Amino acid sequence: MPDPYTNPDAQAASTIQAMMTRLEERGRHIGFSRMIAKYVANLPKQKPLVVLDLGCGTGVVTRQLDKVLHPDSTLHGADVSSELLKEAARLAGDSRIKWDYLSAGVLPYPDQYFDAIIMHTLLSHVPDPVCILAEARRVLRPDGQLIVFDADHASTTYAQPDYETTRCVDFLLTSAIATHPDICRRLPTLLKQAGYELTAHDAEVISECGKGDYWLSSVQGFSRLIPTLGILTPAEADAWSRHMMESHEDGTFFAAGAFYTFYAKPS
Numbered sequence: 001m002p003d004p005y006t007n008p009d010a011q012a013a014s015t016i017q018a019m020m021t022r023l024e025e026r027g028r029h030i031g032f033s034r035m036i037a038k039y040v041a042n043l044p045k046q047k048p049l050v051v052l053d054l055g056c057g058t059g060v061v062t063r064q065l066d067k068v069l070h071p072d073s074t075l076h077g078a079d080v081s082s083e084l085l086k087e088a089a090r091l092a093g094d095s096r097i098k099w100d101y102l103s104a105g106v107l108p109y110p111d112q113y114f115d116a117i118i119m120h121t122l123l124s125h126v127p128d129p130v131c132i133l134a135e136a137r138r139v140l141r142p143d144g145q146l147i148v149f150d151a152d153h154a155s156t157t158y159a160q161p162d163y164e165t166t167r168c169v170d171f172l173l174t175s176a177i178a179t180h181p182d183i184c185r186r187l188p189t190l191l192k193q194a195g196y197e198l199t200a201h202d203a204e205v206i207s208e209c210g211k212g213d214y215w216l217s218s219v220q221g222f223s224r225l226i227p228t229l230g231i232l233t234p235a236e237a238d239a240w241s242r243h244m245m246e247s248h249e250d251g252t253f254f255a256a257g258a259f260y261t262f263y264a265k266p267s
């Protein structure tokens with residue numbers, strides 16, 4: 001079963017709804033939105049910029065950019081899913097954001113058009129990240145800034161009663177939800193291959209011990225998606241999520257995962 005985020009429009013309506021709910025839910029989480037705010041803070045605010053949020057989904061990052069960019073900035077949110085873009089436009093209401101329906105491998109923008117391009121949890125979901133990075137480089141100004149944020153899915157863990165179950169389910173879930181669960185580990189190489197210089201990076205871990213919050217809502221998100229991912233039987237999925245809920249209730253919850261932000265410029 002392919003990663004549903006690779007082509008959301010090909011999914012059942014209930015799966016698209018589950019994805020939209022999850023994207024908005026995690027976007028509202030204080031720890032997650034703080035990581036977005038941190039890299040957004042690196043963009044200059046005193047002059048107008050032309051900015052692209054590529055793989056914008058329901059527009060969590062695009063709306064955050066809209067709040068802080070110079071009033072004369074031009075802001076594009078672009079995605080391969082017309083369903084997610086429709087929701088993004090609805091949530092943003094009347095705004096300056098231009099919503100573009102496209103596939104990131106062939107961008108309909110002139111060379112050197114953008115001052116900054118953001119890819120927020122896009123590259124872990126695309127079959128060929130180097131092509132997308134290279135196409136983004138074409139439309140990025142020579143002094144422009146690329147910001148790639150992604151989850152190191154390969155490090156995400158939801159503790160179960162025994163380590164074997166933990167390892168097994170972690171692997172199944174992260175492999176089903178991301179085409180490249182290890183994208184962060186490969187990004188220094190991929191950026192170089194696509195013609196960028198990596199100028200800085202940042203990493204954060206969201207870890208929850210005793211009680212769950214971010215990862216508990218991720219479990220709830222998975223519970224809505226698991227039936228369509230086809231990786232666990234209903235009984236296995238139920239046992240997995242029940243353990244996470246019960247460990248939250250009795251104060252023995254453990255889940256953690258790392259997130260990376262890469263800052264790069266054309267080399």
Ligand SMILES: C[S@@+](CC[C@H](N)C(=O)[O-])C[C@H]1O[C@@H](n2cnc3c(N)ncnc32)[C@H](O)[C@@H]1O
Pocket residue numbers: 005006007008023027054055056057058059060061078079080081084102103104105119120121122125126
């Ligand atoms: C995990 S979601 C992230 C959405 C948003 N950036 C966020 O963090 O809330 C991945 C997004 O990438 C989009 N996507 C996947 N492949 C794409 C492609 N080839 N071109 C453009 N967008 C793509 C999906 O439709 C989805 O909206």
